[in-house]
Amino acid sequence: MIAELARYLGALLVLAGALFSLIAAIGVLRLPDLYTRLHAASKAGAIGAGLILLAVAVVSFDGAVVPRALLGIVFLLLSTPVAAHLLARAAYRCGEAPTATTTVDDLK
Template structure:
């Protein structure tokens, strides 16, 4: 009884994770500029892969597989947002500006750019 419930729960988690991953892929293809594409890929992609790894940990009855899935989940949750932030900042400093959809450019207003000298 409990094993079947775990399988159904893991199946739901895999389906929801696949939907988030699809939304991330669709956002990467359809969104207008680098920053919105990066946001879609880092946020929705992280949730999609995280749910899939948690589903694997849920249905696996091997301790080493559960440990690796949980370590992978923690790795995704820690590295994806940080790397997206660093890539966005580096591209901004390199001169790639957002589209006109952005109303406020906080980085330019704060003087957070390095000098061009």
């Protein structure tokens, strides 16, 4: 009974994670400049991957897999925003201009 419930919950989490990952991929393809693409990839991509890792933790009944999956989620939540910030900062310093619709440039 509990194993079947865990499978359904895991499938729901995988679907939600795949949906967030799809939204991140569409954002990377459709958004106008590097900065907004980084925003889409770092936010929705990290949530999608985190939900998929959470599904692995729920479905797996192995005591060694659950802490690793949770540690992976923590690592994603800590490292993805830092990496996106560093990439955006490096792009700005190299002269990558934001799109013409950008109205506020605090670094100028």
